[in-house]
Amino acid sequence: MRKIVASEYLTLDGVMEEPAWTSPYWNDEIAKFKFDELFESDALLLGRVTYDGFAQAWPLMKDEQGFADRINSLPKYVATKTLEKGSWNNSNLLKENLIEEITRLKEQPGQNILIYGSSQLVDTLLQHNLIDEYRLLVYPVVLGKGKRLFKDGSNTTLKLVDSKTFSSGVVALTYGPVEQEEA
Numbered sequence: 009m010r011k012i013v014a015s016e017y018l019t020l021d022g023v024m025e026e027p028a029w030t031s032p033y034w035n036d037e038i039a040k041f042k043f044d045e046l047f048e049s050d051a052l053l054l055g056r057v058t059y060d061g062f063a064q065a066w067p068l069m070k071d072e073q074g075f076a077d078r079i080n081s082l083p084k085y086v087a088t089k090t091l092e093k094g095s096w097n098n099s100n101l102l103k104e105n106l107i108e109e110i111t112r113l114k115e116q117p118g119q120n121i122l123i124y125g126s127s128q129l130v131d132t133l134l135q136h137n138l139i140d141e142y143r144l145l146v147y148p149v150v151l152g153k154g155k156r157l158f159k160d161g162s163n164t165t166l167k168l169v170d171s172k173t174f175s176s177g178v179v180a181l182t183y184g185p186v187e188q189e190e191a
Contacts, residue, residue, distance in 0.1 A: 010114050011140035012053065014123045014130050015045055016157055018146050023154035024127060033147055033176040041172070041180060045143065046078055050119040053110065055126030056088040062124070063096035085113060085121075087129045107136050114138070131159050141184050142166065148177040 017027040054062065062079075069076040084099045087106055094101055102109045110133065113121060123130060123139075133139050144157075166183035173179050 010051075010116060010118050011120045012110070012114060012123065012133065012138055013045070013049065013120045013141045013143060014126075014133075014139050015042075015143045016125070016130075016145070018144050018157060019149045019151050019154075020146060021150045021152065022156045022158065023151045024125065024157045025155035029149045029151070030145075030147055033174075033178050035174065035176050037174045038145065038176070038178060041145075041174075043073060043075055046075060046122065048120050049122035050082065051113070051121045052079070052082050052084045053113070053121050053123045053126075053129070054084060054086050055129035056086060056091055057128075058125035059084065059086045059088070059091075059094075059096070059099075063094070063099075067096060085110075087126075087132075106132070107138070110138055127155055127157055127159075130157065131162065134158075134162060134164060137185065139185075141169070141182060144181045144183070146179045146181060 016024055017030050018024050019029065066076060066079050069080075080097055082098065084094065084096060085102055086094060086099060087102050087110075089103065091101055120141075123133075130139065165186045167186045168181065169184045170182040171179060
């Protein structure tokens with residue numbers, strides 16, 4: 009069974025919105041982390057707002073390492089109630105029975121299914137215990153306001169699986185669900 013991995017940029021106070029605040033901290037270590045993460049995946053699962061932004065930006069990007077080619081070539085599954093057609097290469101719209109469709113995706117053979125951003129989608133999947141791993145890049149920034157990854161009323165217990173500190177002060181925290189017998 010495939011894993012769904014939610015990969016997020018967060019401030020110390022949990023804000024994930026408009027992550028322009030990440031750029032002063034970006035370095036080769038973080039680039040390698042994100043590269044490895046993408047190449048461990050063979051599909052993207054995105055909310056409509058994140059999809060719209062990515063669909064405008066990524067088809068125009070090029071890089072020597074192959075990150076842009078990889079992200080552009082992957083199948084993209086978009087949770088949407090409003091889009092009629094996907095404009096980005098290999099886009100598949102998930103419009104009906106979202107939880108059932110995502111459960112079927114997880115049951116297919118393959119690598120990880122990667123979520124970037126997409127806070128509303130992450131919140132929905134959290135409620136249905138469908139996220140297998142959270143990879144949180146926590147930046148040494150406090151914004152005080154903005155969209156947060158975990159909404160008021162979110163209630164879950166996670167287990168730290170791995171952590172890594174980058175030289176720029178960013179920390180990668182990887183969490184998985186607490187198994188029933190551990191709870």
